[in-house]
Amino acid sequence: MKRIAYYKGCSLEGLAAEYDLSTRALCEALGIELVEIPDWNCCGSTPAHSYDPILSAALAGRNLAIAARQGCEVVMTPCPGCLKSLKGAQEIYEHPKERKAFLELVGMEIGGRIKAVSLLQLLYEEVGVEVLQKLIRRPLTGHVIVAYYGCLLTRPAQIALFDDPENPISMDRLIQTTGATVPDFPYKTECCGATYGVTRKDIVGKLSGRILDMASRLGAEAIVVACPLCQQNLDLRQDQVNRYCKSTFNLSVLYISQVIGLALGLDQKVLGMDKLFVNPDCLLQDFERAGNQESHISQSP
Amino acid sequence: MERMKTLSIQKSRDVDFIRRVEEASEQKVSKCYQCGNCMASCAYTFVYDYPVNQIMRFIQLGQKDVVLKSRSIWLCGSCQACTTRCPVELDVARIMETLRIMSRREGAVSEPDIRTFYDEFLRSVKTFGRVFETGLLPVYNLKARKPFTDLDLAPRLLMKGKLTFIPHKIKGRKKIAEIFERFNVYRLHSSVLSNTQTDIYEEKTG
Numbered sequence: 001m002k003r004i005a006y007y008k009g010c011s012l013e014g015l016a017a018e019y020d021l022s023t024r025a026l027c028e029a030l031g032i033e034l035v036e037i038p039d040w041n042c043c044g045s046t047p048a049h050s051y052d053p054i055l056s057a058a059l060a061g062r063n064l065a066i067a068a069r070q071g072c073e074v075v076m077t078p079c080p081g082c083l084k085s086l087k088g089a090q091e092i093y094e095h096p097k098e099r100k101a102f103l104e105l106v107g108m109e110i111g112g113r114i115k116a117v118s119l120l121q122l123l124y125e126e127v128g129v130e131v132l133q134k135l136i137r138r139p140l141t142g143h144v145i146v147a148y149y150g151c152l153l154t155r156p157a158q159i160a161l162f163d164d165p166e167n168p169i170s171m172d173r174l175i176q177t178t179g180a181t182v183p184d185f186p187y188k189t190e191c192c193g194a195t196y197g198v199t200r201k202d203i204v205g206k207l208s209g210r211i212l213d214m215a216s217r218l219g220a221e222a223i224v225v226a227c228p229l230c231q232q233n234l235d236l237r238q239d240q241v242n243r244y245c246k247s248t249f250n251l252s253v254l255y256i257s258q259v260i261g262l263a264l265g266l267d268q269k270v271l272g273m274d275k276l277f278v279n280p281d282c283l284l285q286d287f288e289r290a291g292n293q294e295s296h297i298s299q300s301p
Numbered sequence: 302m303e304r305m306k307t308l309s310i311q312k313s314r315d316v317d318f319i320r321r322v323e324e325a326s327e328q329k330v331s332k333c334y335q336c337g338n339c340m341a342s343c344a345y346t347f348v349y350d351y352p353v354n355q356i357m358r359f360i361q362l363g364q365k366d367v368v369l370k371s372r373s374i375w376l377c378g379s380c381q382a383c384t385t386r387c388p389v390e391l392d393v394a395r396i397m398e399t400l401r402i403m404s405r406r407e408g409a410v411s412e413p414d415i416r417t418f419y420d421e422f423l424r425s426v427k428t429f430g431r432v433f434e435t436g437l438l439p440v441y442n443l444k445a446r447k448p449f450t451d452l453d454l455a456p457r458l459l460m461k462g463k464l465t466f467i468p469h470k471i472k473g474r475k476k477i478a479e480i481f482e483r484f485n486v487y488r489l490h491s492s493v494l495s496n497t498q499t500d501i502y503e504e505k506t507g
Binding site for chain 2: 010011013014015017039040041042044045046047048049050051052053054055058059062101104105106107151152155156157165166189190191193194195196198199200202203206207236237239240274275277
């Protein structure tokens with residue numbers, strides 16, 4: 001498999017450390033070589049967009065330029081926010097009028113064509129459901145899991161060029177390979193409250209609250225996400241949401257890389273399962289039992 | 302009703318504003334025929350002062366003040382639901398983004414806390430090359446005068462080893478600072494969005 005430039009983004013250095021750990025472990029298990037972009041910088045996220053798209057393009061574009069110099073044709077980022085910025089940078093770079101401004105700000109060219117994809121897209125399109133199916137070692141049969149995509153993974157359609165903007169199914173299909181039951185989730189692309197976790201608790205309280213509510217009504221034991229911001233709002237802030245909604249949700253929120261990694265039989269520690277805030281034990285108990293049995297067998301003469 | 306206001310739309314009509322919004326967003330706002338799909342799809346209407354379809358109408362009417370001073374444009378989460386569902390294929394989220402940029406440049410921001418958070422975020426990027434999450438929050442809390450924001454999360458973050466006390470500084474951080482410097486110069490020459498110009502971060506202190 002070809003070498004892929006890896007742009008992890010700032011969240012994966014801090015609050016979403018387990019997304020980074022599990023992405024690396026999963027890619028290694030699948031034979032994908034990730035080359036972390038040397039000395040990468042922040043893409044500027046939503047704040048840069050509030051100044052000018054060209055500022056966002058310049059910040060994100062520097063990373064693309066470095067990746068291209070490394071000889072990579074594909075850059076993968078697990079963060080949909082970073083992905084939006086990388087794609088915005090490409091768009092401005094290709095724009096006949098704006099390329100000049102881009103070069104003026106960045107002082108580097110993006111040599112050659114480089115395609116930006118999400119981790120989800122890489123798993124779904126490059127690895128594929130059929131291949132993944134054959135690699136499952138510890139099936140999650142009997143568990144009920146919902147797939148929550150959030151806003152940006154498939155939207156806007158003409159930029160994302162992946163899956164369906166209204167009813168995406170890629171993550172559902174990937175989770176189904178583990179044997180888990182994946183009910184239709186009506187709120188799969190509803191916004192979780194995005195960057196307002198710090199500034200406006202009422203927004204995240206209401207929006208993430210209704211996502212947790214719908215998931216628990218469907219009998220889900222866990223919500224699987226592919227965005228560090230969604231994960232933060234639903235997991236780290238679940239207590240805040242409970243306080244706002246006067247609710248008692250206790251739903252574990254895992255990254256897609258963690259769930260697939262678990263089913264492939266990767267070690268929980270390597271996948272950063274202990275870094276989640278809401279305990280994901282409901283999905284781990286079977287493994288522990290299986291693990292104990294294995295050690296019991298190996299000990300017996 | 303608090304929102305009931307009388308506007309003399311002929312008097313406050315700013316034709317140049319319509320042109321500037323359309324040019325900067327590369328969208329023909331005049332195509333909007335008020336079907337309301339954007340408003341129905343918007344998750345944020347409950348905190349808006351004007352629903353997004355009304356913002357589109359105000360742009361068509363050249364009501365610059367109402368639009369640029371509205372809270373809605375700063376509370377938009379850029380979730381792209383409006384853009385996805387617009388039957389005349391307007392990139393509504395991009396129009397909202399353009400309005401945010403314009404309101405910042407004209408000093409009309411009506412959600413100062415959100416602006417403060419964004420500014421401190423970028424200051425962190427300019428200084429270190431990456432966002433230093435742990436450092437960002439206390440500065441925001443101080444500036445927004447909300448000292449206890451997210452304090453409840455601190456013990457658990459610490460327990461999970463997710464609080465870092467020393468920022469990661471990238472080697473090329475000077476290059477990043479230079480991008481910001483050059484951007485300030487660039488802004489002086491790009492006149493589509495507005496003719497009032499202020500340096501990045503400086504507008505709120507001035």
